[in-house]
């Protein structure tokens with residue numbers, strides 16, 4: 001209760017005394033308020049700083065991830081997205097729709113690349129959002145959508161960050177776009193985002209290369225020639241107790257060689273199913289191709305399909321919404 005500290009200028013006179021009394025009596029709380037607010041400011045400032053530092057660390061770490069290198073997608077574009085593969089998308093999407101039977105027309109194509117699947121679905125009358133990290137591929141997607149005269153919403157974002165709650169009847173992740181992160185927990189984040197983005201009753205399909213198939217066909221080195229005469233040499237190495245694969249791809253074009261290394265997690269059918277269930281999906285089913293054949297010894301691909309359950313509450317809300325829509 002030191003008045004001099006609280007009000008150093010106030011010394012004598014009745015009014016002053018009264019003030020002094022008041023100041024003396026409320027001084028400590030005034031000072032405590034002041035001290036508390038200083039502490040509060042410091043805490044918030046500290047937290048903001050910690051948050052900022054964490055964000056910076058994340059941004060720096062992410063900037064060095066292999067898929068951030070646009071040159072990789074540019075150099076291997078003709079290899080990964082050949083005319084044949086792009087043309088296949090119409091038939092593939094017809095099969096995806098037959099397998100998933102979505103209850104609505106709003107679709108998320110996660111890691112859409114140059115929009116193969118997004119555009120094929122938009123042609124079939126779906127309202128599609130295509131999300132991808134790579135600017136170069138999104139530019140291709142925009143050009144292709146313009147040429148096909150379809151409307152697609154293109155979003156540049158990381159699959160670990162994109163979530164639009166309860167918005168989509170169908171979410172797809174096609175052509176081995178899952179499992180890209182060093183930290184496997186981040187694959188769970190992606191599954192959580194896919195689940196969160198689905199409407200109740202919505203369905204999710206992941207199409208990738210399964211561990212069982214890889215174990216069967218893995219060769220240390222393979223090579224292929226592209227229509228323009230360039231040659232791609234692929235080298236593979238399994239590591240981390242058969243959970244991850246490291247790939248080294250070199251492209252020989254016009255007498256020069258460019259080499260890129262990348263790695264990702266490979267899931268077995270059971271591992272992917274477990275993770276989807278942990279993320280909240282129900283009725284998870286596996287298939288060995290988009291025709292819906294069993295995930296057995298002949299499986300060429302790993303297709304996992306899971307649904308977001310309709311709870312009693314969402315069911316009621318859906319009924320009310322439908323009733324309102326009917327007027």
Ligand SMILES: C[S@@+](CC[C@H](N)C(=O)[O-])C[C@H]1O[C@@H](n2cnc3c(N)ncnc32)[C@H](O)[C@@H]1O
Nearest residue numbers: 067111112113116132133134158159174175177
């Ligand atoms: C093999 S391509 C598949 C493209 C497309 N799904 C298809 O079927 O043609 C993988 C895609 O994932 C995208 N990608 C890679 N890492 C990503 C990330 N962290 N967030 C979002 N997209 C990412 C790449 O830009 C690329 O378009």
